[in-house]
Amino acid sequence: MHDTRRTANLLGATALAVTDLALAGAAGAVGVSGSGAAALVVLGADPGISVTELGRRVGLTQSAAARMVDALEARGLVERRPTFGKWVAVHPTDAGRRAAATLLDARGDRLAALVGALPPSDQEALAGLLEGLLRALYAEVGSAWRVCRLCDRPCCTEAGAVCPVGQAERDATGG
Template sequence: CVADRLAQLLGVLSLSATDRFRSTVEGSLGRAGAHPAALVHLDANPGESVQALAAVLRISQPAAVKVADRLAADGLLERRPGPDRRTRALHLTAKGCRTSARLLAERAAALDCVLAVLDREDRGRLEALLEKLVGALAGDRGGALTVCRLCDRSTCCGAPAGCPLQHTAI
């Protein structure tokens, strides 16, 4: 079946791209799991609470506390007073912002290797199809933040077409 083969090819491509990205970024950061996404997300959304971070990363609140603790221990994150006495706002340090930028550059390089076999015309067609698919991945801001937790917002939002998830008010 054509649809089955398409799904298979998409699955293989997704897994391979994810493996390349994880290997590159997690090796560079020295931390695996939710840490790279937490850094990139907090760079784009400074001041979020641990609870909000947990929701975006789809991890438990205690797991998000551990991620924040490790990033703080690495000098990448600091906790500041939140909007009320019960919460603390998570902010990246200057080192954290530089690390986030480096991770995004490494992510782009890893994905460019995957796309290298395509010429300019093929890339344009693929981009149009991916915009359509990505645009359907989330129907609200929370879902979009989860989908875009590792996005380079300057690349996507700065494009003439804008973010495919802009309908969610991301």
């Protein structure tokens, strides 16, 4: 009989170590926090959102998101632009877009090296398992933006592949 708790424990240890590896590579590449790295990636994909929405997508309260945007703005990576009323949109600067590309490359390189340690057949099996886990995570979290806050979106859909989180969201919302 399979020991589900052991498998879950192995997954937890792996997930934490992979997170540390990915965040260290990404954040270290441009000298920002993990939240700052995620914010740059989110803004690269969807510039012009509010501080509150940015915070929601990266898992921060509005006040924490405002402080993070202040820090990114002080480094010249983002800028606030007034729109209508009191609403302010956050946009990446050219330096912010370059930083986002740099951190995604660093994250991708470290993760690709890790996955590359497996034989191709195991890599393919792992991809299928991860797609299933990501669909389950979307069902739990309920936000594709939150699940994929540090994703290299074009990488996930190149060669006609379908993003499992995006598909789970479309299935859930009827879109």
